[in-house]
Amino acid sequence: MDKLIITGGVRLDGEIRISGAKNSALPILAATLLGDSPITICNLPHLHDITTMIELFGRMGIEPIIDEKLSVEVDARAIKTLVAPYELVKTMRASILVLGPMVARFGEAEVALPGGCAIGSRPVDLHIRGLEAMGAKIDVEAGYIKAKAPEGGLVGANFHFDMVSVTGTENIMMAAALANGRSVLTNAAREPEVVDLANCLIAMGAKIEGAGTDTITIDGVKRLGGATFSVMPDRIETGTYLVAAAATGGRVKVKDTDPSTLGAVLEKLEEAGAVVTCGPDWIELDMQGKRPKAVSLVTAPYPEFPTDMQAQFIALNAIADGVGTIVETVFENRFMHVHEMLRMGAQIQVEGNTATVTGAERLVGAPVMATDLRASASLVIAALVAEGDTLIDRIYHIDRGYECIEEKLQLLGAKIRRVPG
Numbered sequence: 492m493d494k495l496i497i498t499g500g501v502r503l504d505g506e507i508r509i510s511g512a513k514n515s516a517l518p519i520l521a522a523t524l525l526g527d528s529p530i531t532i533c534n535l536p537h538l539h540d541i542t543t544m545i546e547l548f549g550r551m552g553i554e555p556i557i558d559e560k561l562s563v564e565v566d567a568r569a570i571k572t573l574v575a576p577y578e579l580v581k582t583m584r585a586s587i588l589v590l591g592p593m594v595a596r597f598g599e600a601e602v603a604l605p606g607g608c609a610i611g612s613r614p615v616d617l618h619i620r621g622l623e624a625m626g627a628k629i630d631v632e633a634g635y636i637k638a639k640a641p642e643g644g645l646v647g648a649n650f651h652f653d654m655v656s657v658t659g660t661e662n663i664m665m666a667a668a669l670a671n672g673r674s675v676l677t678n679a680a681r682e683p684e685v686v687d688l689a690n691c692l693i694a695m696g697a698k699i700e701g702a703g704t705d706t707i708t709i710d711g712v713k714r715l716g717g718a719t720f721s722v723m724p725d726r727i728e729t730g731t732y733l734v735a736a737a738a739t740g741g742r743v744k745v746k747d748t749d750p751s752t753l754g755a756v757l758e759k760l761e762e763a764g765a766v767v768t769c770g771p772d773w774i775e776l777d778m779q780g781k782r783p784k785a786v787s788l789v790t791a792p793y794p795e796f797p798t799d800m801q802a803q804f805i806a807l808n809a810i811a812d813g814v815g816t817i818v819e820t821v822f823e824n825r826f827m828h829v830h831e832m833l834r835m836g837a838q839i840q841v842e843g844n845t846a847t848v849t850g851a852e853r854l855v856g857a858p859v860m861a862t863d864l865r866a867s868a869s870l871v872i873a874a875l876v877a878e879g880d881t882l883i884d885r886i887y888h889i890d891r892g893y894e895c896i897e898e899k900l901q902l903l904g905a906k907i908r909r910v911p912g
């Protein structure tokens with residue numbers, strides 16, 4: 492298993508480009524299953540999760556055509572089996588995103604039930620109930636979700652999400668795009684990735700209104716297809732590099748990004764003392780050599796502060812001036828990184844869903860272990876500010892969501908290298 496070795500203490504300074512958004516690319520790839528002619532997706536990030544989705548397509552008999560810039564052309568007409576097997580689903584929960592499109596387009600699907608994961612039990616009951624509301628018959632049997640559309644196809648429905656679910660909203664919106672009649676989804680997720688998916692579906696011929704609000708109206712159409720779509724920039728990758736620069740007292744300009752998707756994050760970075768300047772597709776953050784001030788925050792669905800940036804802000808608070816309180820309301824068990832940071836000298840107390848972080852004058856490099864994607868990113872940030880060397884084990888988690896992380900950090904002056912193991 493590869494490891495990262497980071498020698499801390501360098502103030503980051505430089506410019507990098509942001510990749511396409513993982514959490515937009517995955518549902519958009521799933522949406523290509525709805526098409527009855529080839530669809531081309533551009534600006535896909537070069538990430539392990541994307542490769543897993545493409546491998547899943549391969550298992551179903553679809554051979555996406557990939558060019559050297561990682562644009563992918565998918566022709567779903569080639570599909571042979573309607574099964575997403577456990578050995579792939581267990582490595583990537585987002586495989587559940589093929590369920591809605593397959594039932595809507597081909598009338599049936601079998602998708603392995605994702606298990607729990609490092610950040611909580613994460614059920615998929617809303618995905619199932621949404622499809623049932625559209626008339627699908629669903630049995631959960633032998634670890635698989637077996638879904639069948641009624642004769643004549645799914646029927647548009649009004650569906651209310653008891654909890655805001657990002658992939659739940661995406662799955663039901665994709666299914667509704669090919670259902671008969673109108674669907675109205677209420678308490679829908681407002682995440683920018685949901686909007687990006689809606690825009691891709693619209694480019695494929697779907698009739699969707701209200702994406703980005705909590706009520707999405709979809710008028711089902713008979714066919715979808717024949718589009719080229721470019722995935723939005725990754726707002727969490729963007730935020731992660733901004734926090735890394737802030738934690739080291741440095742400066743960074745991130746390009747090819749979208750500042751309008753980062754409101755709550757930029758606000759907290761300014762509160763921490765950063766000078767933030769934005770252009771149409773770039774953000775510059777300058778800490779002017781200062782130590783950050785501790786910030787308090789509560790995670791919640793968009794447009795509130797994203798749970799996917801929580802771990803990185805714990806790392807920032809760990810070396811900040813003052814005490815910050817971080818409350819996690821989206822996932823029940825997303826503080827695994829705290830235990831690793833304690834090994835580096837951080838002062839953090841966790842009680843229930845609240846972490847109280849008292850900024851330390853210094854962190855010290857130590858061997859640590861990555862437990863999930865964003866936890867790994869927070870350990871990288873802690874390592875960048877720690878004295879001496881930090882060895883981060885199990886970095887396959889990082890490769891699921893950060894394209895070329897060591898190259899990008901090296902461009903900013905960090906001392907980071909990968910050791911194969």
Ligand code: EPU
Nearest residue numbers: 514585613614615616617618654655656657658821822864
């Ligand atoms: N939930 C249910 N039932 C459901 C679905 C969700 O109870 O049927 C609960 C979950 O257990 C959780 C909450 O609802 O407590 C929100 O989960 P959501 O469904 O929104 O999460 P997700 O769609 O599985 C996506 C991202 C995550 C991100 C969350 C929250 C993708 C592929 N994944 O997950 O990204 O943390 O939304 O914003 O879009 C990451 O990139 O590191 C990551 C984990």
